[in-house]
Amino acid sequence: MALKDLFVKPNQKKKKYATIPTETAKNDVPEGIMTKCPSCKKIMYTKELAKNFKVCLHCGHHFQMNSRERIDSFLDENSFEEINENMISKNPLNFPDYLEKLEKDRQKSKLNEAVVTGIGTVNGNKIVLAIMDASFRMGSMGSVVGEKITLAIEKADELSIPFMIFTASGGARMQEGALSLMQMAKTSVALKRFSENGGLIISMMTYPTTGGVSASFASLGDFNFAEPEALIGFAGRRVIEQSIREELPADFQTAEFLLKHGQLDAIISRLELVEKITNILEIHQPGGELEW
CATH class of the missing domain: 3.90.226.10 (2-enoyl-CoA Hydratase; Chain A, domain 1)
Structure with a gap:
C-alpha cells in the first residue's frame, strides 16, 4: 500500500436524507429531537446525526x-x-x-x-x-x-x-x-x-x-x-x-x-x-x- 493511499478519499455515492421543513421543526418538534447545522443551516434528526458520528448528513460539518x-x-x-x-x-x-x-x-x-x-x-x-x-x-x-x-x-x-x-x-x-x-x-x-x-x-x-x-x-x-x-x-x-x-x-x-x-x-x-x-x-x- 502506498502512503498516499492512506489519505485518498474513496468515491462514494452520497446518501440522501430527508430535510425537515424549518417551520415544522420550530412549531411541532420537541426540543432536542432536531439539530440545525451551523454550516449549511439544514435541520436533521439528532439521532441520525449521532449515528453519523456527529458529522452533518448534508454538508459534512463536524460537530x-x-x-x-x-x-x-x-x-x-x-x-x-x-x-x-x-x-x-x-x-x-x-x-x-x-x-x-x-x-x-x-x-x-x-x-x-x-x-x-x-x-x-x-x-x-x-x-x-x-x-x-x-x-x-x-x-x-x-x-x-x-x-x-x-x-x-x-x-x-x-x-x-x-x-x-x-x-x-x-x-x-x-x-x-x-x-x-x-x-x-x-x-x-x-x-x-x-x-x-x-x-x-x-x-x-x-x-x-x-x-x-x-x-x-x-x-x-x-x-x-x-x-x-x-x-x-x-x-x-x-x-x-x-x-x-x-x-x-x-x-x-x-x-x-x-x-x-x-x-x-x-x-x-x-x-x-x-x-x-x-x-x-x-x-x-x-x-x-x-x-x-
Whole structure:
C-alpha cells in the first residue's frame, strides 16, 4: 500500500436524507429531537446525526464531540480501560472561586478533568489514548491535564504500544499560572523520550486546538492530523492582526490553511478515521510493510 493511499478519499455515492421543513421543526418538534447545522443551516434528526458520528448528513460539518462520544466512535466496543481517572485539580495559587468552578464543571461534564486517558484497541490494535474534552473548563491545560497526558505517554512507553491524542483546548489554564505553562515542557519531554525509544505518536487536532496546547504536545506527533475546518492556532486572530498590522486570510488558523502550508500531514474526516488509523497502526506492527 502506498502512503498516499492512506489519505485518498474513496468515491462514494452520497446518501440522501430527508430535510425537515424549518417551520415544522420550530412549531411541532420537541426540543432536542432536531439539530440545525451551523454550516449549511439544514435541520436533521439528532439521532441520525449521532449515528453519523456527529458529522452533518448534508454538508459534512463536524460537530464537537465529548470524550465519551469519541471513545464510542473510535475504539472497539468495550475495549477502553481508563487510567488515572480519579486525579483532580487543587488550587495552588489560591485563585478566587477556582475550586467552586471546578466542581461545577465536574457536575456538568461528569468528568474529573479536561482529559480522559486509557488503553483500548482500534480494530484489534492496542493503543494508549488521551482525549481532551472541551466541556470541562474549555479543555484548558492545567497541572492535572499535563500530568495525566504525561502518565499516559509513559504507559505507552512501558507497554511498547502507540500513543494517540485527540486535542481540544482553549490553551493553558490561567487559574494555575506558570504551573500550567510548565505542562508544555513536561509533556514535550515525555514525548521525546517515548520517540527515542521507538514509540509511535499520533496527534489528532480537533476544534479548537489553541494556545499552549497547539504549541506543545498537539504538534509533536509522528503523524499530525486534524478534522476538517478545525480551529488550530496559538494567539488569537485579532491579537496577530494588531501586532503585524495586516489583515489575515479568511481561512487563517483552519486545518485547511495549516495543511496548505505544510503544518499538517492530512485532514481526516471522522467517518474515515478508524480505517486510516488502523492502516497506520498495522504498518507499524512488527513485520508491517509500506509500499512506496
